[in-house]
Amino acid sequence: MKVLIVHAHPEPRSLNGSLKDVAVETLEGAGHDVRVSDLYAMKWKAQVDADDFGAAAESPLRVVRNSGRAFERGELTADVLAEQEKLRWADTVIFQFPLWWYAMPAILKGWVDRVFTYGFGYGVGVHDDTRYGDRYGEGTLAGKRALLSVTVGGPEAHYTARGINGPIEDLLFPIHHGILYYPGIEALPPFVVYRVDRYTDEDFAVAAKAWRERLLTLETTAPIPFRRQNFGDYTMPSLRLKPGLERPGTSGFGLHVAG
Amino acid sequence: MKVLIVHAHPEPRSLNGSLKDVAVETLEGAGHDVRVSDLYAMKWKAQVDADDFGAAAESPLRVVRNSGRAFERGELTADVLAEQEKLRWADTVIFQFPLWWYAMPAILKGWVDRVFTYGFGYGVGVHDDTRYGDRYGEGTLAGKRALLSVTVGGPEAHYTARGINGPIEDLLFPIHHGILYYPGIEALPPFVVYRVDRYTDEDFAVAAKAWRERLLTLETTAPIPFRRQNFGDYTMPSLRLKPGLERPGTSGFGLHVAG
Numbered sequence: 001m002k003v004l005i006v007h008a009h010p011e012p013r014s015l016n017g018s019l020k021d022v023a024v025e026t027l028e029g030a031g032h033d034v035r036v037s038d039l040y041a042m043k044w045k046a047q048v049d050a051d052d053f054g055a056a057a058e059s060p061l062r063v064v065r066n067s068g069r070a071f072e073r074g075e076l077t078a079d080v081l082a083e084q085e086k087l088r089w090a091d092t093v094i095f096q097f098p099l100w101w102y103a104m105p106a107i108l109k110g111w112v113d114r115v116f117t118y119g120f121g122y123g124v125g126v127h128d129d130t131r132y133g134d135r136y137g138e139g140t141l142a143g144k145r146a147l148l149s150v151t152v153g154g155p156e157a158h159y160t161a162r163g164i165n166g167p168i169e170d171l172l173f174p175i176h177h178g179i180l181y182y183p184g185i186e187a188l189p190p191f192v193v194y195r196v197d198r199y200t201d202e203d204f205a206v207a208a209k210a211w212r213e214r215l216l217t218l219e220t221t222a223p224i225p226f227r228r229q230n231f232g233d234y235t236m237p238s239l240r241l242k243p244g245l246e247r248p249g250t251s252g253f254g255l256h257v258a259g
Numbered sequence: 260m261k262v263l264i265v266h267a268h269p270e271p272r273s274l275n276g277s278l279k280d281v282a283v284e285t286l287e288g289a290g291h292d293v294r295v296s297d298l299y300a301m302k303w304k305a306q307v308d309a310d311d312f313g314a315a316a317e318s319p320l321r322v323v324r325n326s327g328r329a330f331e332r333g334e335l336t337a338d339v340l341a342e343q344e345k346l347r348w349a350d351t352v353i354f355q356f357p358l359w360w361y362a363m364p365a366i367l368k369g370w371v372d373r374v375f376t377y378g379f380g381y382g383v384g385v386h387d388d389t390r391y392g393d394r395y396g397e398g399t400l401a402g403k404r405a406l407l408s409v410t411v412g413g414p415e416a417h418y419t420a421r422g423i424n425g426p427i428e429d430l431l432f433p434i435h436h437g438i439l440y441y442p443g444i445e446a447l448p449p450f451v452v453y454r455v456d457r458y459t460d461e462d463f464a465v466a467a468k469a470w471r472e473r474l475l476t477l478e479t480t481a482p483i484p485f486r487r488q489n490f491g492d493y494t495m496p497s498l499r500l501k502p503g504l505e506r507p508g509t510s511g512f513g514l515h516v517a518g
Contacts, residue, residue, distance in 0.1 A: 010307060010322070011321070011322070012319075013319040014320070040308065046305035046366065047299070062270070063269070063357075064456055102437035103363075104368070105306070106365045106371075110366075112360050116360065153323070155496075157497035158498045162514060163498060164395060164500070165437065166433070166436070166437075166515070170511050171437075174362055174433075178360060178425075179360050182360075229423060237416075238414075238416035240416060240421040240423070241421040241423070252429050252511045252512065253511065256423065256425070
């Protein structure tokens with residue numbers, strides 16, 4: 001495999017930093033090529049602004065339009081171009097981050113906001129009343145696979161079907177489906193480590209063992225079977241799931257996962 | 260009302276900037292006190308790192324522990340302290356932002372990550388097997404109300420119950436419930452403007468009228484009736500919703516909204 005690890009924690013000696021190190025060692029030890037984007041070490045700029053769009057930037061700034069112009073003209077900044085090149089190179093992407101406030105840390109969200117430009121991450125393919133783009137299963141990054149490796153403060157029970165925080169699969173759906181699957185990346189089931197605020201060395205040994213096992217079976221892991229947009233499951237132009245396709249008892253985000 | 264508007268768009272003349280201006284004018288015109296945190300204008304720092312915790316920062320950095328120490332010792336940075344003071348002052352908070360990749364822009368996520376410190380946004384109250392903190396309806400910001408004013412690229416149909424992006428109320432649940440209600444803020448139903456990539460002046464006139472009406476009725480708008488954590492709806496210590504309490508047909512995030 002060619003694996004890109006996108007890592008988002010400020011402390012190299014943190015649990016997240018250690019899980020990232022385990023991934024590099026394990027994957028390289030198994031003969032895979034690994035590249036790491038350590039966002040804090042790179043001092044990654046998180047906010048989208050006119051500086052992202054070089055000479056193509058207009059005033060007033062229209063983000064979508066200027067993102068597309070800069071992408072087309074090759075006028076994106078060097079940091080964004082480098083990440084797009086890494087994504088094109090990789091066949092597998094691992095995101096290592098702590099779940100802060102039920103979402104990515106800002107620095108990682110800023111990686112998505114800035115790297116997934118118009119023409120690269122979205123705005124790909126025809127958008128009209130008969131076809132709304134190459135997305136959700138198609139797009140620039142189709143054929144690639146990704147996995148979220150996430151650390152969480154609370155216990156697992158709080159993130160189950162009836163748990164107070166909401167089910168972890170629903171909390172991660174906007175990332176799995178809306179960020180990864182949208183430009184074509186297949187999302188693998190996540191690796192989640194719970195209750196990390198009370199973590200001991202013994203807990204880490206258990207988590208590292210489970211993590212190594214996940215890493216060494218990545219190639220044969222089946223992705224979450226999200227429904228593709230353009231293959232008959234959705235009506236046009238509303239893009240609503242057609243009647244009768246839902247699995248019994250599913251609703252909400254779960255509708256978009258096939259049986 | 261005392262209203263804090265947290266605004267997150269890089270272009271003052273954008274739709275988001277205009278909706279923020281409408282809010283300031285409308286609310287001040289109705290005699291309310293308004294303060295604005297314009298995150299791009301403030302050059303808000305998005306990423307959490309050791310610089311946030313002043314002299315209290317330890318190495319290796321443990322984010323939760325150091326956040327709590329810096330909060331307790333008054334050693335948070337001036338920008339974070341100023342935002343905490345605005346939140347204590349306000350009785351109503353409006354967040355104005357574009358939905359990028361089904362979530363907040365990074366700069367706004369960084370406002371949450373940095374301002375909602377341990378001891379302020381979380382880590383409030385006793386955490387043990389009989390009580391897991393003052394949160395979800397209790398906490399530092401209990402009694403306050405907030406509203407998300409969000410612009411979205413796609414049409415409304417894509418964000419409905421069977422729509423391909425997922426229902427807008429589920430996409431916003433991690434913010435409404437996980438960020439606002441967690442430290443005690445009641446979340447009002449959001450104001451969402453759809454299909455903004457094809458926006459005309461006529462569309463803006465319609466949206467601005469609807470927005471003014473929402474603003475002038477804020478005080479009498481009922482919040483989303485999320486279930487409080489510590490008032491009998493959840494088992495301890497698992498914090499799962501007790502059997503039989505769900506409304507018929509609800510599952511997932513919807514379980515945590517009372518009838």
